[in-house]
Amino acid sequence: MVRAPCCEKMGLKKGPWTPEEDQILVAYIQRYGHGNWRALPKQAGLLRCGKSCRLRWTNYLRPDIKRGNFSREEEETIIELHELLGNRWSAIAARLPGRTDNEIKNVWHTHLKKRLKQNPAVSETRRHTAEMLDLEAYMESDLKHENFPNHQGFESANYVPVSPQQSSSDLSSQGTDCSARSCEERNIVTVDEQTTKINGNSWGNVLSADNSGMPEDFFPAIASDPQLQFPFSSSLFSEPVYPHLYGQDNDDSMDFWLNVFIEAGALPELPEI
DNA sequence: AAACGCGCCAACCGCTGTAGA
DNA sequence: TTCTACAGCGGTTGGCGCGTT
Numbered sequence: 435m436v437r438a439p440c441c442e443k444m445g446l447k448k449g450p451w452t453p454e455e456d457q458i459l460v461a462y463i464q465r466y467g468h469g470n471w472r473a474l475p476k477q478a479g480l481l482r483c484g485k486s487c488r489l490r491w492t493n494y495l496r497p498d499i500k501r502g503n504f505s506r507e508e509e510e511t512i513i514e515l516h517e518l519l520g521n522r523w524s525a526i527a528a529r530l531p532g533r534t535d536n537e538i539k540n541v542w543h544t545h546l547k548k549r550l551k552q553n554p555a556v557s558e559t560r561r562h563t564a565e566m567l568d569l570e571a572y573m574e575s576d577l578k579h580e581n582f583p584n585h586q587g588f589e590s591a592n593y594v595p596v597s598p599q600q601s602s603s604d605l606s607s608q609g610t611d612c613s614a615r616s617c618e619e620r621n622i623v624t625v626d627e628q629t630t631k632i633n634g635n636s637w638g639n640v641l642s643a644d645n646s647g648m649p650e651d652f653f654p655a656i657a658s659d660p661q662l663q664f665p666f667s668s669s670l671f672s673e674p675v676y677p678h679l680y681g682q683d684n685d686d687s688m689d690f691w692l693n694v695f696i697e698a699g700a701l702p703e704l705p706e707i
Numbered sequence: 708a709a710a711c712g713c714g715c716c717a718a719c720c721g722c723t724g725t726a727g728a
Numbered sequence: 729t730t731c732t733a734c735a736g737c738g739g740t741t742g743g744c745g746c747g748t749t
Contacts, residue, residue: 450717450743472734488735489718524737535737540716711749719741728732 447481451490455480459487460495493534500532504541512538513546 451459462478468491471484480487493499504512508530515526523535523542530538 448719470734484734485720485736486718492736493717521738536717539738544715709749711747713745713747715743715745717741717743720739721737722739723735723737725735726733728730 446483446486448486451494455482456490456495459490463491463495489536493536498532499534504533504545508533509541509546512542513550516542516546 458478458480462474466477468474468488471488474480474484475482475487478487482490511530512526515529519525521539523539527533527535527538
């Protein structure tokens with residue numbers, strides 16, 4: 435089957451959007467939502483294809499879009515994530531609230547790529563780190579942790595599972611020292627003490643209140659090598675980390691990275707409980 | 708003032724993945 | 729299982745604005 439591109443239909447407008455078109459699209463979506471992009475332009479009275487409407491909405495008109503220049507912190511985050519994920523712009527955008535994949539892609543090609551060329555040492559450092567953690571293989575394996583040849587999966591006897599039903603939102607009834615609301619506000623990772631104790635610590639202890647730290651006595655191998663700390667930077671850990679890679683929350687992500695480090699030899703095997 | 712070159716970025720193109728019939 | 733429609737993704741393009749000659 436060869437499907438004709440939707441915009442080839444006669445009479446459909448292409449090119450820059452006018453303020454009037456924007457207004458129609460926004461008004462329609464605010465009233466009816468955007469369940470079916472193909473049907474939307476016809477119903478809204480726009481001479482555009484659905485694809486064009488979707489792009490205009492997601493890249494420009496969405497109310498949660500952050501306009502303006504990228505902050506230095508955002509740029510650093512993009513660089514870090516690009517080292518890890520490559521040109522997976524949507525995955526990178528998922529880590530930058532209010533920024534679109536298109537915008538990030540443009541910033542990368544117009545600013546950040548040049549900056550890294552001028553200062554290759556920064557890129558080299560990160561690449562070195564990735565290699566040390568065997569992330570090259572990880573990236574080439576299409577980001578599927580199952581593809582690690584040495585990965586033992588979560589059924590491994592040495593693996594200490596995190597109870598999936600335990601999250602910051604349902605720990606308030608378990609006598610933890612923070613209410614569900616305050617935990618959420620502070621983005622503290624709290625997990626089941628019984629199932630996640632490792633060397634006398636838990637992920638809840640690993641992360642400080644602002645998720646910016648990693649106690650030196652917890653992962654000495656990592657703490658002693660500053661190059662090994664980047665996956666745990668506060669900018670990456672302030673929200674659920676890499677949900678697109680594995681799992682849906684911080685607990686799963688921490689478990690994922692823990693396995694990566696163990697497989698790379700950066701950490702000892704976890705003790706059995 | 709005009710011509711030209713270049714960078715930026717919104718928008719488009721074509722492909723892939725996925726859900727439903 | 730196959731076909732179809734659709735959404736989403738990454739690569740690419742084209743127009744605009746600005747600086748330089």
